[in-house]
Amino acid sequence: MTTLNKIESLLRDQRGAPPIADWHPELSGDIDIVIKADGRWIHEGGEIKRHKLVKLFASILRREEDGEYYLLTPVEKWRITVEDLPLQIIDFEVNDVASGRRIVVKTNVDTWVELGKQYPLSVVTDGATQEPQPAVQLNHGLQARVSRPCFYNLVELAECRNETMILFAGGQEFELGSV
Structure with missing residues (x-):
């Protein structure tokens, strides 16, 4: 932490x-x-x-x-x-405080943003491969693809609710996919 x-x-x-x-x-x-x-x-x-x-x-x-x-x-x-999304999420830091969990993510161009309402995490499932495609919304209409290692580490922080993995961060809930 x-x-x-x-x-x-x-x-x-x-x-x-x-x-x-x-x-x-x-x-x-x-x-x-x-x-x-x-x-x-x-x-x-x-x-x-x-x-x-x-x-x-x-x-x-x-x-x-x-x-x-x-x-x-x-x-x-x-x-x-x-080809896909212009930036990549390559790292993150977590802090659990009394007011809730804070997660900041790092892009491949060395910018940091905090997951929450302004910078939400979303996950869609690829129709052909059924693999999750996680992304973080950034400024100026841009998104960053969450790298596979980062996504798996975020999944480890998630809780299961009604067979859905939920990540709590920045006062928000983010659905990561079904169990």
């Missing part, structure tokens, strides 16, 4: 994000960037391996009402391709 102070510092010590909600440029076109289902960013066929560059691009990424993903600046808007 993590101390409450550590959770507070993880959330507080993040650098501010660009104000992309205020940016509304016209479409500049398509750019050959693909975010693979496993979280890798590919540009013109080659993987972007500089983590800081991926973090920069992720900080200016938005999904709009048309369902498309765009990289934005105040004057440019470039459409990119996303």
Whole structure:
């Protein structure tokens, strides 16, 4: 278990994000960037391996009402391709306090958010494989796929109610699936 102070510092010590909600440029076109289902960013066929560059691009990424993903600046808007979800949940920290459980999750671009009403966890079942597909809702219309190891560890924290696994976090209940 993590101390409450550590959770507070993880959330507080993040650098501010660009104000992309205020940016509304016209479409500049398509750019050959693909975010693979496993979280890798590919540009013109080659993987972007500089983590800081991926973090920069992720900080200016938005999904709009048309369902498309765009990289934005105040004057440019470039459409990119996303195979599944653009980000991954790769780690989490838990703290159980008298007022309830707090869980903060970490994305593959080093941002932390606390599961709760603002950042809910949802799980849908793949129709073909019947495997759970957990995701966390983020800012700017984005979602992050919860990695399999993180999901299994979250399931271990869940309680069974009427044959459904329920995770309590941030004053909310999240259904993880049937037993």
